[in-house]
Amino acid sequence: MWRDLEISVCKCDSGQLKEKPDQDNLGFGNFFTDHMFLMKWTREKGWHDAEIGPYKNFSLDPAAMALHYGQAIFEGLKAYSGENGQVFMFRPEDNFERMNASALRMCMPRIPVDQVLKAMKALVYLDKDWIPTAPGATLYVRPTMIAVEPVLGVRPAEEYYFYMILSPVGAYYSEGFNPTKIWVTDKYVRAVKGGVGTAKTAGNYAASIMAAEEANKAGYTQVLWLDACERKYIEEVGTSNIFVKIGDDLITPPLNGSILAGITRDSVIQLAKSWDIKVVERMISIDEVLAASEDGSLTEIFGTGTAAVISPVGELCYQDKKYTVADGNTGELSQRLFDELQGIQYGKQEDPFKWTIRIG
Ligand SMILES: *Cc1c(COP(=O)(O)O)cnc(C)c1O
Numbered sequence: 001m002w003r004d005l006e007i008s009v010c011k012c013d014s015g016q017l018k019e020k021p022d023q024d025n026l027g028f029g030n031f032f033t034d035h036m037f038l039m040k041w042t043r044e045k046g047w048h049d050a051e052i053g054p055y056k057n058f059s060l061d062p063a064a065m066a067l068h069y070g071q072a073i074f075e076g077l078k079a080y081s082g083e084n085g086q087v088f089m090f091r092p093e094d095n096f097e098r099m100n101a102s103a104l105r106m107c108m109p110r111i112p113v114d115q116v117l118k119a120m121k122a123l124v125y126l127d128k129d130w131i132p133t134a135p136g137a138t139l140y141v142r143p144t145m146i147a148v149e150p151v152l153g154v155r156p157a158e159e160y161y162f163y164m165i166l167s168p169v170g171a172y173y174s175e176g177f178n179p180t181k182i183w184v185t186d187k188y189v190r191a192v193k194g195g196v197g198t199a200k201t202a203g204n205y206a207a208s209i210m211a212a213e214e215a216n217k218a219g220y221t222q223v224l225w226l227d228a229c230e231r232k233y234i235e236e237v238g239t240s241n242i243f244v245k246i247g248d249d250l251i252t253p254p255l256n257g258s259i260l261a262g263i264t265r266d267s268v269i270q271l272a273k274s275w276d277i278k279v280v281e282r283m284i285s286i287d288e289v290l291a292a293s294e295d296g297s298l299t300e301i302f303g304t305g306t307a308a309v310i311s312p313v314g315e316l317c318y319q320d321k322k323y324t325v326a327d328g329n330t331g332e333l334s335q336r337l338f339d340e341l342q343g344i345q346y347g348k349q350e351d352p353f354k355w356t357i358r359i360g
Contacts (some may be wrong), residue, residue, distance in 0.1 A: 002288070008050070009126075010052070011054075012054045017167065018032050023168075023169075023170075024168070026169055032167050034126075035054060036056070037051070037052050037123050039051070039119075040160070043158045043159075047112065052119065052126065059094060061148070064146070064150055065150075065157040066146035066147040066148065069154055070203040071106055071156070072145070072201060073103060073201050074099075074144045075099045075142050076306050077095045077263075078090065079359070080138055080345045081133050083348070085128075087360035089356065089359055090355055091356075093117060095143070096116050100199070101261075102199035103116070103145065108145055108147065108157075112274075116143070118358065120164055123164060123166065124166065125140065125165055125360050128360055136170075136359055137147070137168065138169060140166070140167045140169045140307075144164070145162065147160055148160060169307075170334060172309070172311075173308070177334070179315075179326070180221040180248050180315075181222075182220060182223070182301075184223075184316055184319075188211040190208055190229035190236060191258040192228035192229070193228075193229075197260065208223070208239070221297065222237050223238060232285045233285050234284055234286055234289060235258060235259055237311075238303065240303030241259065241262040242301065242304075243265075243304065244289055245298070245299045246297050248276050250277050250278050250279045250333070251280045251281075252279070252280075260305055264341070267341060267355065268310075268337055271340060272333075286318060289301070290323055299331055300312070300331030300333055309336040309338055310337050312326070312334040314329065315328060
């Protein structure tokens with residue numbers, strides 16, 4: 001059935017095209033391009049009605065299951081504008097493979113990765129004039145799948161929409177790195193082993209908002225999550241994976257059931273290893289991190305994710321005590337990883353891992 005998925009293309013009339021936003025004030029996820037991709041799934045027909053068409057509302061039955069029980073998953077990746085109008089994407093296949101892992105956990109149908117990749121390239125190419133050219137600015141791609149069957153029973157839905165929308169986003173760090181202040185919470189947890197922390201599913205983010213609000217109120221940018229059982233081991237920072245540099249070791253928590261397998265995380269691990277840096281995937285307690293901060297062996301902490309690439313941490317607050325990291329500055333390794341990854345993503349640097357694909 002997948003092999004036959006036909007993608008129809010219906011372009012906007014020139015009168016339907018939107019005015020493009022000012023590139024200097026994009027922020028994140030505020031604007032959407034002229035076109036979108038949509039396809040539908042039913043048990044009888046599988047994926048069908050695949051179409052690239054004008055960006056538009058769709059109408060959902062108020063009983064649509066995603067709205068009640070949260071069968072909703074998403075992805076996030078970017079298109080980068082290189083020199084001479086070239087367009088690059090970074091490891092996009094990995095995003096769709098991960099989406100299928102999320103789908104499995106949420107009892108949702110698999111997407112046909114090759115077809116969806118093809119649709120995404122066509123969509124991004126069609127809206128390529130929307131890809132910002134300012135340094136660090138990108139076109140963010142948001143693939144999403146939702147359960148749309150109108151039934152109030154709690155069970156896997158039998159009808160789904162899969163769609164992709166595009167949003168031009170500004171540089172995360174337009175004026176150089178700005179190390180973040182992190183609030184370590186032992187009050188809230190993000191995910192528990194056996195739960196859905198390994199899936200990029202909507203409810204995880206709804207569940208995280210209150211902790212983020214409390215952190216913001218206290219003057220902190222992000223929350224550092226501890227494990228749900230002992231509230232002892234560090235897991236993630238905001239919606240990013242976390243790395244800690246202690247002595248010669250670059251340490252990150254292992255993917256053992258409550259952590260999202262970030263593609264940036266994997267890229268950082270591979271890059272650091274290729275530079276002969278010792279990367280250790282192991283559980284690490286907040287006490288160990290803070291002890292290393294006090295004895296001076298902690299040199300860097302940073303988050304990794306598609307949005308910011310590398311997000312250096314300048315301060316931690318745990319149980320009302322503050323700890324400065326890397327003197328509040330950006331660590332050497334954070335900077336090197338950021339420069340290298342950005343260079344590869346924008347097609348400016350050699351790409352030994354064959355991570356980038358050129359789509360225009
Ligand atoms: C998306 C996400 C990440 C980062 O994944 P990337 O593939 O690197 O963008 C990390 N943690 C959580 C909870 C996420 O949702």
